[in-house]
């Protein structure tokens with residue numbers, strides 16, 4: 254059997270796979286595999302281990318007549334046409350759980366960093382614009398005892414709620430339905446408009462699906478409080494970015510902390526980056542050495558499972 258891996262990954266993380274298949278790998282770590290190379294490689298592949306910058310659509314599947322399993326090194330799978338894979342009997346796996354706490358840590362860092370203006374503070378020190386101590390110099394927003402509204406109380410949303418408990422926050426959440434896990438977290442279920450109107454921090458952690466595309470647009474931003482902060486650690490297209498730029502520029506909301514964007518990498522001339530109370534990170538949610546290694550291992554195990562006739566340990 255033959256599998257193709259679309260980025261350079263540590264070989265010790267791929268051991269489960271190397272015992273069952275021959276591995277072809279794109280040798281770059283930071284440069285995506287060109288489309289033409291991927292098409293050529295999948296032609297003879299039984300399995301594909303990919304990351305979230307690679308798209309698995311019908312046209313790629315048409316070029317992969319032997320493909321039996323795809324495994325993404327990510328929890329999100331909006332880059333994979335799962336229905337098209339199912340139609341062809343191709344198993345799809347992803348990497349939840351191993352990144353939950355790490356991603357919640359980053360989301361919390363983004364929330365604190367935005368509320369307390371860490372990036373502007375660092376820039377002032379480095380650029381030498383730090384003047385005298387002043388009563389309202391770089392004054393931000395309190396986090397403790399405020400209301401957090403979590404859109405999507407899945408694994409990562411729950412881990413963020415646990416962090417919010419430590420900050421004595423009131424916790425609201427919304428999603429398709431109330432969840433039993435909310436009760437021990439003291440999280441209250443409400444509608445999206447209520448969450449937007451009552452939250453000091455609106456945290457987006459919902460998966461990207463057709464029904465969540467641009468979940469937050471100008472009408473929703475208008476529901477938010479003028480001192481509220483929007484945090485997006487889910488997927489960029491949950492937010493209508495043009496509407497967000499307008500809301501921030503008009504000071505209809507106070508600030509935004511973003512780890513994900515409609516288009517990644519975010520172009521450096523993007524208007525979001527000219528706004529003073531925006532913290533923008535380059536999609537770092539799960540980016541620790543331990544977690545990225547665990548994700549690579551799990552993605553390889555999912556693929557090895559499927560290719561040896563077992564159910565994947567984390568199927569989509």
Ligand code: GLV
Pocket residue numbers: 305326327328329330352538539
């Ligand atoms: C990262 O965004 C992931 O889906 O793992």
